[in-house]
Amino acid sequence: MSSGFDAADALARGLAAHVQRWAAGRGAPAGAAQAAASAAQALSLATGLGHVCVWLADLPALTADQRTHPPLPGDASTWRAALVASRVVGSPAAPDNQPLVLDDDGRLYLHRHFDLERRLARRLLQSAAPLPVDETADAATADQLARLFRHDGAQATEPDWQMLAAALALRGRLTVVSGGPGTGKTTTVVNLLACLLARTPDARVVLAAPTGKAAARLAEALRQRAAHLPADLQARLPTIATTVHRLLGVRPGRGGVAGAGEQAFEHGADHPLALDLLVLDEASMLDLALATRLLEAVPPQARIVLLGDKDQLAAVESGAVFAELSADPTLSPAATAHLARLCGLPAARIQPPPRRPAGAPPSALPDSVAWFQRNFRFGRDSGIGRLAADTLAGQPAAVLATLRDGDAGGGALQWLDDAGAQPAAATLAAIGDGYAAYVQVCRQVLAAGTGAGDDAAAALHTAFNRFRVLCALREGPRGVAAVNDGTSRRLRQAITGEVGDARHPWFAGRPVMVLRNNPALKLFNGDIGIALPGPDGALRVVFPAGGDGSASWRAIPPARLPAHETAWAMTVHKSQGSEFDAVLVLLPAQRSRVLSRELLYTGITRARQRVQLAAGADVLAAAVQASSQRNAGLQARLRELGGG
Numbered sequence: 353m354s355s356g357f358d359a360a361d362a363l364a365r366g367l368a369a370h371v372q373r374w375a376a377g378r379g380a381p382a383g384a385a386q387a388a389a390s391a392a393q394a395l396s397l398a399t400g401l402g403h404v405c406v407w408l409a410d411l412p413a414l415t416a417d418q419r420t421h422p423p424l425p426g427d428a429s430t431w432r433a434a435l436v437a438s439r440v441v442g443s444p445a446a447p448d449n450q451p452l453v454l455d456d457d458g459r460l461y462l463h464r465h466f467d468l469e470r471r472l473a474r475r476l477l478q479s480a481a482p483l484p485v486d487e488t489a490d491a492a493t494a495d496q497l498a499r500l501f502r503h504d505g506a507q508a509t510e511p512d513w514q515m516l517a518a519a520l521a522l523r524g525r526l527t528v529v530s531g532g533p534g535t536g537k538t539t540t541v542v543n544l545l546a547c548l549l550a551r552t553p554d555a556r557v558v559l560a561a562p563t564g565k566a567a568a569r570l571a572e573a574l575r576q577r578a579a580h581l582p583a584d585l586q587a588r589l590p591t592i593a594t595t596v597h598r599l600l601g602v603r604p605g606r607g608g609v610a611g612a613g614e615q616a617f618e619h620g621a622d623h624p625l626a627l628d629l630l631v632l633d634e635a636s637m638l639d640l641a642l643a644t645r646l647l648e649a650v651p652p653q654a655r656i657v658l659l660g661d662k663d664q665l666a667a668v669e670s671g672a673v674f675a676e677l678s679a680d681p682t683l684s685p686a687a688t689a690h691l692a693r694l695c696g697l698p699a700a701r702i703q704p705p706p707r708r709p710a711g712a713p714p715s716a717l718p719d720s721v722a723w724f725q726r727n728f729r730f731g732r733d734s735g736i737g738r739l740a741a742d743t744l745a746g747q748p749a750a751v752l753a754t755l756r757d758g759d760a761g762g763g764a765l766q767w768l769d770d771a772g773a774q775p776a777a778a779t780l781a782a783i784g785d786g787y788a789a790y791v792q793v794c795r796q797v798l799a800a801g802t803g804a805g806d807d808a809a810a811a812l813h814t815a816f817n818r819f820r821v822l823c824a825l826r827e828g829p830r831g832v833a834a835v836n837d838g839t840s841r842r843l844r845q846a847i848t849g850e851v852g853d854a855r856h857p858w859f860a861g862r863p864v865m866v867l868r869n870n871p872a873l874k875l876f877n878g879d880i881g882i883a884l885p886g887p888d889g890a891l892r893v894v895f896p897a898g899g900d901g902s903a904s905w906r907a908i909p910p911a912r913l914p915a916h917e918t919a920w921a922m923t924v925h926k927s928q929g930s931e932f933d934a935v936l937v938l939l940p941a942q943r944s945r946v947l948s949r950e951l952l953y954t955g956i957t958r959a960r961q962r963v964q965l966a967a968g969a970d971v972l973a974a975a976v977q978a979s980s981q982r983n984a985g986l987q988a989r990l991r992e993l994g995g996g
């Protein structure tokens with residue numbers, strides 16, 4: 353961890369020195385050049401934490417401890433004057449050839465991020481323009497919607513937001529649907545596709561997600577949720593989902609140097625994707641650069657449906673595009689009236705929940721957002737539902753009470769009051785119990801000597817996916833690496849009877865996660881494989897084929913795997929896009945700025961049935977109170993370009 357911070361620090365100081373020289377070279381007064389350097393250093397560190405910009409008002413605090421540049425005394429207006437005088441800070445009206453850009457509201461950007469944000473805003477506005485109303489097509493659409501969403505109707509107490517979201521996506525080109533797990537996003541997409549394909553049978557639909565895991569889940573969930581459709585419509589639904597990188601076509605040679613912004617993709621505005629509708633799941637995982645590149649590659653006349661959960665952790669890289677886009681679900685009177693006609697509802701009943709925070713300016717992309725708040729998988733009063741809601745509400749006392757309650761009744765929740773530097777014996781025992789069924793299946797498979805046959809692979813993957821340890825941190829005794837080592841030591845012996853040897857990490861039953869994309873092997877970051885002996889007795893790692901709906905398995909020799917690690921435990925960040933029957937969320941012993949309610953919420957909601965939370969009360973309370981919201985200005989850019 354410290355080496356990561358050191359590297360970020362060195363990068364920030366390098367940028368600061370560069371900016372200072374640049375300003376001096378343009379004849380800026382020394383004080384102004386210093387201020388620009390100091391601001392650049394703070395900005396670089398902030399972008400390393402995922403922010404897209406910093407607020408001028410935060411600069412005094414952010415620069416107070418800087419050793420290389422003396423802090424500038426004064427408030428935001430002193431900083432603004434100094435930055436403007438530095439000759440290296442552009443404005444939205446004249447951003448070019450400047451390393452930094454400052455907008456009127458006081459957001460300071462690296463030029464690259466400002467440029468990406470503005471390009472994304474421009475592309476979004478292309479899709480936001482309303483489509484002409486077609487009364488004949490609307491009548492047919494209303495009929496289809498009524499048939500497909502017949503489980504709800506005009507007499508229900510609340511309007512069917514799934515139906516309304518589908519109608520929104522049929523009346524416009526850009527739709528953003530935010531809802532937690534189990535709120536019916538996939539169900540809605542199936543019905544939306546059915547309407548669209550009935551209307552335009554040859555529409556080219558592409559399903560995508562930021563990770564291979566999420567793409568595979570989307571394809572599989574779509575297939576399951578389509579069972580109610582007539583066979584001819586089912587046959588027309590897409591059966592594969594792809595990752596965003598695969599969709600855009602990474603050009604070899606230049607990838608991965610400085611993030612997606614510099615990455616060379618085959619598709620872009622000048623070589624758009626061949627599609628009429630893009631459905632992107634887990635859109636909260638898209639960072640600013642990738643979101644911009646993806647949307648620019650979608651032809652302007654195509655429809656875009658973004659699905660995600662605005663309350664989850666944002667992308668690892670800079671940006672919080674999905675949270676920004678989905679923040680305001682309000683509808684204009686014209687859109688409300690149109691939706692009322694399409695859905696056969698009185699307009700007065702279409703009342704979206706108020707946007708948060710109350711009083712924030714309205715979205716510059718109105719009439720494109722739907723929030724799903726009703727959970728069909730676990731009710732709001734279920735243990736997991738309540739724990740998730742208390743966490744998002746930032747209520748540590750309620751979180752602890754819910755955990756204690758959940759522990760007492762039903763067993764859906766368990767708090768392991770574990771505040772020590774090392775995981776407590778009870779936590780280690782819970783990890784062992786969580787994998788007990790998996791160990792059992794491993795032993796049966798090995799005893800049967802069936803090798804890496806399809807049935808064995810399926811049984812192992814199913815058993816392994818029932819449970820996962822989710823750590824907040826990677827390093828430290830309560831982080832991913834240490835938990836993986838300890839768990840391997842214990843479970844290796846339980847599975848194979850051999851005592852482990854760290855120099856030979858491979859053993860039958862070892863689960864691994866791929867850390868780098870390898871398109872040639874069709875392996876992608878986040879894919880999970882399990883080591884099993886093949887017919888010749890040699891270990892190979894068995895992966896689900898994934899994403900294409902086929903049930904086959906692929907066996908790859910360990911030596912050919914791209915970078916990988918043992919996968920008993922993973923970070924909460926990495927777990928986005930995955931679900932398990934049960935999870936054990938393990939927090940560190942000390943407070944950390946990585947901990948936030950969004951992290952906790954993301955970890956908790958990976959579970960379908962059971963959550964165990966191993967943490968001390970203080971650290972847990974601190975996590976619930978901290979929010980990881982990011983500074984960004986997409987809405988400001990949209991307004992600047994005429995969107996509101």
Ligand SMILES: Nc1ncnc2c1ncn2[C@@H]1O[C@H](COP(=O)(O)OP(=O)(O)OP(=O)(O)O)[C@@H](O)[C@H]1O
Nearest residue numbers: 503531532533534535536537538539540573728729
């Ligand atoms: N309107 C509804 N009425 C009854 N059950 C529903 C409704 N919508 C969805 N469900 C059921 O709720 C479950 C979750 O639905 P779905 O998978 O569509 O949600 P999701 O938001 O895509 O979840 P996830 O993000 O976890 O994939 C499914 O079992 C589905 O059949």
